[in-house]
Amino acid sequence: MFCSCYPCCRVRPSCTLVNLRAILCQPCADQSQTTLVSKLEALQCHFTWDLDTSRSKLFRCRERFEDFFTEDRHSWLGHIYKLRGFIEYKLGFTEEAQSFFNKATEAFRQMRNADEGPWLVVNYGNLAWLHHHLGDPAESEAYLTKVDTLMKKYQSPAQDELHPEIYAEKAWTFIRFSTDKMLLAADYFQRAIRMQPDMVEWHTYHPGAPGRVSQVKLVSGKGPD
Known part of the structure; x- marks a missing residue:
């Protein structure tokens, strides 16, 4: 039995499965970790969107979102749960973070009447990052x-563009969390609506920041960051 980088870490015949992990060479573990992190960094989710995570900002947003949780049919409830999960993680409450991410999955299941869809891409990305930080690479993978x-199953209607569900959630998150990215958020909403015009809430969403998205001058000629 050999590790993938044989011959540098050949396992001795006398070794048992119990101590196999301890014998495998460090380069193998390092390479695996590097590959996992590279995959995580390529995701579109709250952990990769360069959000302002100062503690004062996190506490203000958490307090604001608590008012929404009595509205079970709020059209953005799944998104709120996801952002709340990210906030809880950044504040150091990992169990609460996972709970909110799981609530987001259930909220989308009820709102969309489907067990899966492109709206889960961001949440699964969040969970991949969470389990990575919890030291569980298998669950992250x-x-x-x-x-x-x-x-692969739900590809974007436009080549070289994010899926409209991802554009819309990224835009909503920027509006709720990063007011300095309002122009970019407006551009993302415009892209989402152009590809999926039947989503009423994308047209009518009124952000907590001053002014509607439709009143913000759109940024042109920029792709996803």
């Missing part, structure tokens, strides 16, 4: 596989 499966 499992969620990366789910993301990959959804991306």
